[in-house]
Structures are given as C-alpha cells and as structure tokens.
Amino acid sequence: MTLTETARSTATPIGGPSLPQERKLVTTIPGPKSRALSERKAQAVSAGVGIALPVYVAAAGGGVLVDVDGNSLIDLGSGIAVTGVGNSAPRVVEAVAAQLAQFTHTCFTVAPYDSYIEVAEALNRLTPGDHLKRSVLFSSGAEAVENAVKIARYFTGKQAIVVFDHAYHGRTNLTMGMTAKSQPYKSGFGPFAPEVYRAPMSYPLRDGGLDGVEAANRAISQIDKQIGASNLAALVIEPIQGEGGFIVPAPGFLATLLAWCRANEVVFIADEIQTGFARTGHMFACEYEGIVPDLICTAKGIAGGLPLSGVTGRADIMDSPKVGGLGGTYAGNPLACAAALATIDTYESDNLVERARAIGTIMSGRFTALAAADLRVGDVRGRGAMMAIELIDPATGAPDAALTSRVIAGAHAEGVILLGCGTYGNVIRFLPPLSIPDALLIEGLQVVADTLAKA
Ligand SMILES: Cc1ncc(COP(=O)(O)O)c(C=O)c1O
Numbered sequence: 001m002t003l004t005e006t007a008r009s010t011a012t013p014i015g016g017p018s019l020p021q022e023r024k025l026v027t028t029i030p031g032p033k034s035r036a037l038s039e040r041k042a043q044a045v046s047a048g049v050g051i052a053l054p055v056y057v058a059a060a061g062g063g064v065l066v067d068v069d070g071n072s073l074i075d076l077g078s079g080i081a082v083t084g085v086g087n088s089a090p091r092v093v094e095a096v097a098a099q100l101a102q103f104t105h106t107c108f109t110v111a112p113y114d115s116y117i118e119v120a121e122a123l124n125r126l127t128p129g130d131h132l133k134r135s136v137l138f139s140s141g142a143e144a145v146e147n148a149v150k151i152a153r154y155f156t157g158k159q160a161i162v163v164f165d166h167a168y169h170g171r172t173n174l175t176m177g178m179t180a181k182s183q184p185y186k187s188g189f190g191p192f193a194p195e196v197y198r199a200p201m202s203y204p205l206r207d208g209g210l211d212g213v214e215a216a217n218r219a220i221s222q223i224d225k226q227i228g229a230s231n232l233a234a235l236v237i238e239p240i241q242g243e244g245g246f247i248v249p250a251p252g253f254l255a256t257l258l259a260w261c262r263a264n265e266v267v268f269i270a271d272e273i274q275t276g277f278a279r280t281g282h283m284f285a286c287e288y289e290g291i292v293p294d295l296i297c298t299a300k301g302i303a304g305g306l307p308l309s310g311v312t313g314r315a316d317i318m319d320s321p322k323v324g325g326l327g328g329t330y331a332g333n334p335l336a337c338a339a340a341l342a343t344i345d346t347y348e349s350d351n352l353v354e355r356a357r358a359i360g361t362i363m364s365g366r367f368t369a370l371a372a373a374d375l376r377v378g379d380v381r382g383r384g385a386m387m388a389i390e391l392i393d394p395a396t397g398a399p400d401a402a403l404t405s406r407v408i409a410g411a412h413a414e415g416v417i418l419l420g421c422g423t424y425g426n427v428i429r430f431l432p433p434l435s436i437p438d439a440l441l442i443e444g445l446q447v448v449a450d451t452l453a454k455a
Contacts, residue, residue: 019061021437023415023444024072030055031069050184052077052419053412060087063436063444065417074444077419078433081242081274081386084301085346086435092304095342096335104335108137109327115337122344123312126283129292134318137310137332141273141299142170144309145236147326148295149174151311152234152267155320160227162235164201164219166244166423169236169271178236180244181423197227201241202249205379205390212252220260229264234295239285242274245422246388246429248381254291261294267317269295273309274386277301278347278434281357281384288383304343308336352434356384359441363387363430366445374452376403388429390422399424403455410451416444 030038030053037056055067065073065087078084085092099115108116120135127133138144149161161178163169169178171185177192179185186192199222200207202215210218223232239254241247261268270293275285279301286293295313302308307330311318346352360383367389371377378392391400391407404426411418421429428448432441 019059019064019066020072021062021064021440022072023064023074023440023447025415026071027069029053029071029073029413029415031067031071033068037068053417061089061435062086063433063440071415073415073417074440074447075417075436076430076432076441076444076448077417078431079305080300080419081279081431082300083305083433083435084277084279084352084385085304085343086433087305089304089343089346089435091342091346092306092339095338096306099335099338102334105330105333107329108332109324113334113337115334115341116332119308119310119332119337119340119344120312122341123298123310126344127296127298127312128284128286128290131292132315133312134315135310135312136318136326137308137337138328139307139309139330139333139336140170141271141297141309142172142175143328143331144273144297144299144311145169145175145178145269145271146172148269148297148311148313149234149236151313151317151321151326152269152295154322154325155317156233156265156267158231158233159195160232161196162199162223162227162232163196164199164237164241166201166203166241166247167198167236167238168241168243169238197223199223201244201247202253203245203247204250205381210250212250212254213256215250216253216256216260219257229266232264232266234267234269235261236269236271238271238273238275239288239291240275240280240383240386242429243421245390245424245427246382246386248383251289254286254289258291258293267294269293269297269313271297273297273299277343278352278356279384279386279431280382281353281360283347283353285383285386302343303336303340304346306333306336306339308332308340353384355434356386358438359432359434359436360384360387362438362441363445366442366449370449370452376400376452382430385432385434386429388421388427391426391428399426401425404428406455407448407452410455411448414447414451416447418448 059066123135124133163178169175174193199219299309367380375394379390
C-alpha cells in the first residue's frame with residue numbers, strides 16, 4: 001500500500017512507530033511530565049530558544065505526535081514544513097539505518113560517496129527547467145541561502161542583493177539581514193551584512209489592489225533608483241512567503257521580476273526552502289507560474305527530517321566558483337543523503353504532489369466556509385498543503401494578533417499543533433504532513449474552527 005493510500009485509511013496506523021492515528025488527551029496540555037521537562041529546559045537551555053507548544057515528544061508518525069505524558073496530538077505543522085513524508089517514515093528509517101551501519105561521515109570534500117551525487121542528480125532532474133544544472137549540498141536552509149548568494153556574487157562580480165518585505169531567509173548573520181521581521185529575529189543582533197536591500201512585495205490583501213505586474217514594476221523602479229542593476233548580483237525571493245505570512249504574490253509578479261533579472265544580468269534565486277518538495281501541490285511552487293529560477297534553494301522537506309539543504313541551478317553559474325570555494329564539514333552528510341533519496345522516492349512513487357492538492361482541497365473548502373461565516377477571517381490563501389488564514393478586525397481590516405494567539409493557544413489545549421506566522425502576527429498557517437489521514441486532518445481543522453468560534 002502506498003503512503004497516499006495508507007493515509008486515506010484511518011484504520012491502518014502509519015509512521016515508523018506505527019502510532020494509532022487519533023487525537024487523545026489523557027492530561028491537560030502540557031501534562032506533568034512535559035511541565036517537569038520545561039523546568040529542566042529552563043535550567044539547561046538558553047532562554048533564547050522559544051517553544052511554540054511545550055509538549056515533549058516521545059514518538060511521531062503519520063499525522064500525530066505522542067508526548068511523554070501519553071497524549072496524542074494532531075500535527076498541523078510538520079516541524080515547520082519538514083516532515084512531508086511523515087515522521088520516521090518507514091522507507092526513510094530503513095535507508096538511514098542501512099547507511100548508519102556502513103559509515104556515518106567522511107566529509108564529501110575529503111573522501112566522497114555516491115549518495116551525494118545521486119541527490120544532486122535528483123535535484124537537477126526535479127527542479128524547474130530542463131537546462132543543464134548542477135547542485136551543491138549543505139545542512140540548513142540558511143546555509144543554502146548564504147551559498148546561493150556567494151555563488152551569485154562570484155558569478156556576476158557584483159555585490160548587492162535584493163530581498164523583499166515580509167521575507168524570511170534564516171538566522172545566520174547574512175540571512176538575518178535578508179529577513180524582514182525585526183522581532184524576534186533581528187532586534188539587538190546586528191550589525192548585519194552590508195549590500196542587502198529590500199523591495200516591496202506583492203501582498204494582494206494589503207497592497208491597495210496592485211496587480212502582479214504593477215507590484216513588480218513598483219519593486220523594479222525602487223531597485224533601479226536605489227541600487228541599479230549594474231551593482232545587483234541577485235534577487236532572492238520566496239515564491240510563496242513562509243514566516244512572513246504565507247503571502248502568495250499576485251499573478252505576474254514573479255514572472256515580471258524574472259524577466260527584468262534576465263534582461264539585466266541579475267541572478268534570480270528562488271528560496272523554496274518552505275515551499276519545496278510537493279508541499280504546494282507541485283514539486284516546487286515556482287511551477288505554478290512556469291518560473292524557471294537561475295538558482296533554487298531547497299531544504300526542509302528534502303530529507304524526511306534529517307538536516308540537508310541544497311542549491312541547484314544553471315551549470316554556468318554553479319560551476320563559476322573556484323575549486324574549494326564551496327563546502328562544509330557536514331554538508332551533504334551521508335545519513336541525510338540516504339534519507340533524501342528515500343524521501344524523494346516516496347514523494348514520486350506515492351504521488352505526494354497529488355496528495356498535497358487533495359489536502360489543499362479539504363483545507364481551502366473549510367477555510368472558505370469559515371471566512372464566509374466569520375468576518376474576522378480576512379483572507380484565505382496558500383496552495384496545496386500550505387495554506388493560511390489571516391485574522392483581522394472586520395471593522396477596520398487591521399491585523400488581529402491577539403485573536404490569533406488565542407486561537408493557537410486554544411487549539412494547543414485541545415491537542416492540535418498549530419503554528420502562527422506573519423509580519424503582523426495575525427496569520428495561522430497549516431502545514432500538515434502529507435501522511436496525515438483525511439479524518440484526522442478534518443478533525444484538526446474542526447478543532448480550529450470551534451476554537452475560533454469561542455475566541
Ligand atoms: C523560506 C525559508 N528560507 C530559509 C529558511 C531557513 O532555514 P533553516 O531554518 O533550515 O536555516 C526557512 C526556515 O523556516 C524558510 O522558511
């Protein structure tokens with residue numbers, strides 16, 4: 001039985017630990033064992049590490065997380081869009097276990113191994129465009145973005161980078177500077193890397209009715225005036241913004257920017273770290289508008305939960321850095337590569353692109369009905385299994401972050417793992433694992449609707 005078929009059957013437990021696919025609360029959330037661990041955390045772990053929901057996990061699989069108190073919670077977050085194939089997905093576990101028994105590390109740049117090449121071949125094949133491509137692997141998303149910028153600068157001999165309002169690209173120094181939101185990501189952590197410039201995004205709910213081409217021309221005009229294409233190495237953009245609020249730009253925005261980049265020898269870099277790997281109902285979100293980026297950054301959903309990221313793109317750009325210019329001790333670690341190969345095989349053989357679309361149909365149907373009944377739901381947006389609702393004050397249209405926090409806290413208390421996002425803190429995002437059974441997804445969405453009605 002494929003993962004997709006299994007996911008549809010609530011009778012069959014799935015996931016490595018074969019967990020019952022149910023929401024079951026045996027204590028209040030968080031329970032006593034989790035609370036005790038939170039106290040230990042406070043003594044042992046930096047206070048700078050925040051926690052969305054302090055239930056400590058004992059096992060996870062399919063569409064549930066089971067905590068140390070024995071509560072079984074519905075997972076609508078996938079560890080922030082990572083476990084697309086599910087937690088401890090059996091084929092991933094098997095592949096990693098086999099690799100574990102062979103060797104755990106050599107450093108690819110010291111003594112290489114074939115699985116790294118195989119992952120690069122898969123990325124070259126799967127990413128948009130049939131041009132000649134090359135890939136390079138790293139461990140985290142931020143590292144992929146940093147390296148895409150490095151490569152674009154080396155190739156063009158230019159230095160400036162353009163990013164967008166509401167962007168999120170990571171927490172390292174360069175990517176923190178590329179990220180838009182000050183709290184909690186940037187404030188007090190500067191100074192930031194130079195030569196990073198911000199342009200206005202297309203945000204259909206909040207940019208006064210600009211269509212995609214108009215919004216792109218507004219950005220291009222600002223880039224022209226404030227930077228100049230002759231200084232600009234790359235434009236970096238999420239095709240659907242993640243942390244910034246699941247903002248889907250108006251049609252034509254990405255295509256107009258891409259055309260301008262091509263005409264001006266600016267490298268177009270798509271950050272598909274959150275949107276990639278079937279999540280949006282295409283293997284990559286760029287495919288919705290036929291966008292073929294020069295470089296594409298991937299991570300998160302690539303390896304079933306093991307740390308792996310990549311930069312893939314035009315061979316002439318990717319081959320430009322000097323030998324030895326790219327790498328990293330753990331970059332393309334063999335366990336992560338084994339996991340990625342099993343994960344990618346699962347996306348393809350189980351047709352999880354189709355599964356993401358089916359999940360999207362379930363979610364958008366419910367959210368649209370919710371928005372019709374409750375004017376505080378100001379927007380429903382996203383694609384496939386990456387959807388969000390934006391909560392507002394219906395009288396003014398102003399973002400309602402307090403309501404958003406109440407809904408998220410209420411859902412947590414009822415055993416549903418839910419994540420917020422958005423520059424204004426008023427967006428609830430839904431990123432269920434593609435392995436979640438329909439019945440569990442629907443139950444989780446109903447809990448959120450009930451919680452909103454009471455909030
Ligand atoms: C679009 C995007 N880019 C980059 C990153 C950074 O990835 P990582 O946390 O693996 O460094 C994220 C993480 O949420 C992301 O969503």
